[in-house]
Each structure stands twice: as C-alpha cells, then as structure tokens.
Amino acid sequence: MITLPSTQVPVPDAVALLIGQQIPKRVLDAEIDAVGELREIYRLRPLASDEDRQDYEAAVGRLARANKTLAAYNPKLVVTPGSAA
Template sequence: MIALAPTGVPVPDVVAALIGTSIPLHVLQAEIDAVGELREIYRLRPLASDEDRQDYEAAAGRLARANKKLAAYNPKLVVTPGSAA
C-alpha cells in the first residue's frame, strides 16, 4: 500500500515505515486516536438527538486532546476535517 504525502505525492511503504520509526510512539498513538475521533465526529452528523450531541462533544474533546499532543510535537501534524478522513 502506498500512502499519499501532504503534497499528494505517493510515498512507498518502506519510506513511510522509516518515517514512522523516527516519530515517538506517543505521537503516533495520538495521530491514530485523532483520526479515529474525526471519523466518530463525521459519523455523528447531523446531530439528531441529545445522545448524539453528547457523543459528538465527547469525541470533539478527545480529538482536541490528541491534537494538543500532535501540535506539541509538530504543529503540521494536527488532524483537521480537511487533512484526514
């Protein structure tokens, strides 16, 4: 599987793996958590009920915490609706 770089250029798996080994484990985990929470936020739209609204707010809070860890390491790693899905 070939990943796409932020510029849209394909990155071979071997290169992506080398990049991943240079990033601390807690930062990689924060990125995985942030992408998962973003998917959860997308799943809960539109906010149809109070339960969905509460779940949405909880997911947004977890996304913010994960993004805080990512931004502390490198501000370009922050996960936003346009950067991951």
C-alpha cells in the same frame, strides 16, 4: 518559461517505515486517535438527540486532546476536517 505541474509521488513502504520509526509512539497513537475521532464526528448528528450531542461533544474533546499531543510534536500534524478522513 514553461512550468510543468508537479505530480504527487508515492512514498515507498520502506521509506514510510523509516519515517514512522523516528516518530515517538505517543505521537503515532495520537494521530490514529485523532483520525478515528474525526470519523466519529462526521458520523454523528449533534442535533438528532441528546445522546448524539453528548457523544459528539465527547468526540470533539478527544480530538482536541489528540491534536494537543500532535501540535506539541509538530504543528503541521494537527488533524482538521479538511486534512484527513
């Protein structure tokens, strides 16, 4: 049997809007926060200075808080370094 590789099909905007309307606002806000904090973590160099280390640790804490909200809604929504940004 010959199998063809599956290709990614983009989700139309109208469908994405309908999906987004079904997710609670606090979960959508947590996802936005988590992706933003992940970008902040990539930007910072924790070994450069004490201030950067403190900012890095604070960003990791905010990412963990946002991920806790996402995981409570659906564990597959958790933002990890390999999944976003």
